[in-house]
Amino acid sequence: MGMTAAERLAWIQSRIAGACRACGRDPAEVTLVAVSKKQDVAAVAALAACGQRIFAESYIQEALPKMDAAPAGLTWHFIGHLQRNKAKLTEGRFDLIHTVDNLELAQKLQKKSRELGQIQKICLQVNVAGEDQKSGIAPEALPELAEAVVALPELGLCGLMVIPPVFDDPEGARPVFARLRELRDELSTRLGQPLPVLSMGMSGDLEAAVMEGATHVRVGTDLFGPRQL
Numbered sequence: 516m517g518m519t520a521a522e523r524l525a526w527i528q529s530r531i532a533g534a535c536r537a538c539g540r541d542p543a544e545v546t547l548v549a550v551s552k553k554q555d556v557a558a559v560a561a562l563a564a565c566g567q568r569i570f571a572e573s574y575i576q577e578a579l580p581k582m583d584a585a586p587a588g589l590t591w592h593f594i595g596h597l598q599r600n601k602a603k604l605t606e607g608r609f610d611l612i613h614t615v616d617n618l619e620l621a622q623k624l625q626k627k628s629r630e631l632g633q634i635q636k637i638c639l640q641v642n643v644a645g646e647d648q649k650s651g652i653a654p655e656a657l658p659e660l661a662e663a664v665v666a667l668p669e670l671g672l673c674g675l676m677v678i679p680p681v682f683d684d685p686e687g688a689r690p691v692f693a694r695l696r697e698l699r700d701e702l703s704t705r706l707g708q709p710l711p712v713l714s715m716g717m718s719g720d721l722e723a724a725v726m727e728g729a730t731h732v733r734v735g736t737d738l739f740g741p742r743q744l
């Protein structure tokens with residue numbers, strides 16, 4: 516506690532760099548996504564003032580007013596469970612939606628993107644560990660969903676995302692991260708297109724995720740401190 520925004524950001528960047536060093540990756544391959552859910556605009560502005568540019572939100576009603584009030588020039592991602600009837604509210608304002616896991620939602624996003632004349636970048640969220648009650652498409656059903664999604668012209672499929680089960684040991688999630696990478700590689704071959712994004716790793720397990728190939732780590736608590744709102 517008591518760390519400044521600049522110190523927190525430097526700490527997370529050094530953790531990413533350390534994990535990259537340990538596995539021979541270039542830290543430039545890893546994008547830090549600052550998870551600002553339940554943080555106020557002042558916290559976003561403080562981190563933006565330190566140079567952070569990419570922020571992510573989980574709740575659409577919380578996100579939109581915050582995005583309006585935040586400093587200009589930031590890039591916003593969506594990482595929450597998106598209800599189909601709220602898909603239109605995204606209004607093309609999220610550069611990347613990490614959490615598409617069903618075709619109906621993809622179709623709603625497609626419709627909105629077409630209206631706006633934009634391409635919406637998305638990732639498919641995968642329930643790698645097969646947990647009950649958890650968002651994400653089952654690995655067995657992933658190819659079929661992905662093939663349907665790439666047929667939607669206003670969606671750009673960028674890659675895969677996972678939220679692993681909660682483990683006490685930060686290394687516990689590592690096989691889940693490794694499996695997501697394999698699923699991405701298989702899917703990329705099947706679709707005949709690159710799927711560059713692997714969105715995985717949070718405050719507690721970002722090192723394991725980076726070592727398994729994460730391109731986007733989503734960090735909230737260790738970047739902002741405890742959630743406020």
Ligand SMILES: *Cc1c(COP(=O)(O)O)cnc(C)c1O
Nearest residue numbers: 550573594717718733734735736
């Ligand atoms: C809240 C959240 C995070 C950030 O989690 P921390 O443990 O606070 O870093 C990352 N990804 C998703 C999908 C989240 O909902």
